Amino acid sequence: MDERIEVSVLIDFYGNLLTDKQNKIMNLYYNEDFSLKEISEITNTTRQAVYDIIKRCHKLLVQYESKLQIMNKDLELKKAKKQLIDRLNKLKSRQSDELYDNIEEIKQYVIDNI
Amino acid sequence: MDERIEVSVLIDFYGNLLTDKQNKIMNLYYNEDFSLKEISEITNTTRQAVYDIIKRCHKLLVQYESKLQIMNKDLELKKAKKQLIDRLNKLKSRQSDELYDNIEEIKQYVIDNI
Structure with a gap:
C-alpha cells in the first residue's frame, strides 16, 4: 500500500x-x-x-x-468477504446436484476465515 | 457480560x-x-x-x-458468523426451487454485516 x-x-x-x-x-x-x-x-x-x-x-x-493489527485484520476480513461472495455467485450458477457439497465447503470457509 | x-x-x-x-x-x-x-x-x-x-x-x-471498539466489533462479527452458518444450514434443508432467492438473501446479509 x-x-x-x-x-x-x-x-x-x-x-x-x-x-x-x-x-x-x-x-x-x-x-x-x-x-x-x-x-x-x-x-x-x-x-x-x-x-x-x-x-x-x-x-x-x-x-x-x-x-x-486492526487494519491488517480488516483487510483480511475484506478479502474473506469478497471470497465468500464469489463462492456464492459460483454456487448460484452450478447444477443443484452439487449443491450440498458446495454449501458445506462455503460453511467451512466461513468457519475458518470470518 | x-x-x-x-x-x-x-x-x-x-x-x-x-x-x-x-x-x-x-x-x-x-x-x-x-x-x-x-x-x-x-x-x-x-x-x-x-x-x-x-x-x-x-x-x-x-x-x-x-x-x-475492537471487542464490540468482534462480538458483532461472531454474531454475524453464527447467523450466516444458520442461514446456510437452513438453505441446505430447503427445496432447490427456492435456492436462487435464498442465496441472494445470504449474499445481501454478507454485504451488510461482514
Whole structure:
C-alpha cells in the first residue's frame, strides 16, 4: 500500500487514540492534503511544531497497528468477504446436484476465515 | 457480560498496549485468579502498587475499548458468523426451487454485516 494512503487508513482506525489537535493536524495533512505552512496557519502552531507532530503521530499510528493489527485484520476480513461472495455467485450458477457439497465447503470457509 | 470476564477479554485485545509488567499483573489477577498478596510476591511489588496498577490498567483498557471498539466489533462479527452458518444450514434443508432467492438473501446479509 502507498505510504500516504496507509497512514490515511491508520488515522481512520487509530485517530481516536490521538489528541484532538494531533488528529486534526494528521487529517489536514494526510486526508485533505494541506501543506505544513497552511496547517501551521490554520492551527496557529509553528511550522516546526506541525512537522514534529506529524512525524511523532505517524510513528505512533504505526506502533498501534503493530500492536493491535486492526487494519491488517480488516483487510483480511475484506478479502474473506469478497471470497465468500464469489463462492456464492459460483454456487448460484452450478447444477443443484452439487449443491450440498458446495454449501458445506462455503460453511467451512466461513468457519475458518470470518 | 460479567465484569471480570469482560476485563479478561479486554486484556486479550488490548494487552499489547500495556507495559510487560502491567500486562503480567493484569493476567495474573484476571486470568489466573491470583490474589493481590500472591501477585505482590511473584512480581516483587508492594501490595498497594499491585492494587494501583490493576485499577489504573482496568480504566485504561475500558478507555481503549471506548475509543477503538475492537471487542464490540468482534462480538458483532461472531454474531454475524453464527447467523450466516444458520442461514446456510437452513438453505441446505430447503427445496432447490427456492435456492436462487435464498442465496441472494445470504449474499445481501454478507454485504451488510461482514
